[in-house]
Amino acid sequence: MFRESLFALFLLSAFSSSLLPLTTAQDYVLDTDGHAVENHGTYYLLPAKSGSGGGGIEVAATGKESCALTVVQSLNEDSMGLPLKLSSPSITTSHFTEYTSLSIEFTSAPAPCSSASEWTVVKGLPEGRAVKLNDYGNTVEGDFAFVCAKREFYRCNKSYQLIFCPYGLMRCEDVGISIDDDGNRRLVISDGNPFLFKLQKVGSSSSA
Numbered sequence: 001m002f003r004e005s006l007f008a009l010f011l012l013s014a015f016s017s018s019l020l021p022l023t024t025a026q027d028y029v030l031d032t033d034g035h036a037v038e039n040h041g042t043y044y045l046l047p048a049k050s051g052s053g054g055g056g057i058e059v060a061a062t063g064k065e066s067c068a069l070t071v072v073q074s075l076n077e078d079s080m081g082l083p084l085k086l087s088s089p090s091i092t093t094s095h096f097t098e099y100t101s102l103s104i105e106f107t108s109a110p111a112p113c114s115s116a117s118e119w120t121v122v123k124g125l126p127e128g129r130a131v132k133l134n135d136y137g138n139t140v141e142g143d144f145a146f147v148c149a150k151r152e153f154y155r156c157n158k159s160y161q162l163i164f165c166p167y168g169l170m171r172c173e174d175v176g177i178s179i180d181d182d183g184n185r186r187l188v189i190s191d192g193n194p195f196l197f198k199l200q201k202v203g204s205s206s207s208a
């Protein structure tokens with residue numbers, strides 16, 4: 001009896017402390033099941049809203065590229081895209097919070113001619129700064145992170161914007177989607193115009 005009520009008290013206090021607005025910046029990033037996203041876990045990045053014109057995230061050869069080096073949103077709304085590993089080397093915990101610096105990589109190097117699978121931001125492109133694979137060159141040093149799009153009763157509504165934080169700058173920038181002349185939906189730095197994602201654990205069937 002006593003143990004049970006202590007446990008209930010513990011649950012209550014754990015729950016209410018997570019409701020404090022002051023602690024919201026420390027909130028874990030949540031997947032579509034409502035579980036905290038695992039550091040070094042594998043997830044699909046899907047559009048927060050269906051019917052937005054595309055599916056999950058994959059790679060494509062855009063512009064003059066002879067290899068698939070550009071990170072894009074699939075043109076197929078039903079596609080989950082490719083699994084992505086989300087890792088923060090700087091934390092020792094098994095889960096990460098909003099604003100935690102992350103590297104993002106495809107779990108397998110996309111065939112046929114890229115050996116790289118990690119995302120970088122490349123500058124000096126005609127289309128501005130865009131998300132590419134890391135053997136592209138001319139990269140902007142920095143990290144990615146997720147930030148909740150909106151809180152409902154202090155809990156994230158499970159839609160996240162992806163931000164890119166260049167080293168040495170005091171601010172981060174939004175990652176958005178830009179459609180090129182060939183119809184590719186490229187991930188680009190698009191400050192003030194973030195694309196909203198949800199994170200679905202690979203192997204989970206929940207997409208809600």
Ligand SMILES: *[C@@H]1O[C@H](CO)[C@@H](O)[C@H](O)[C@H]1NC(C)=O
Binds near residue numbers: 159196
């Ligand atoms: C979460 O809130 C954002 C901002 O209002 C909205 O665009 C998005 O669709 C919401 N996500 C869900 C799953 O309701």
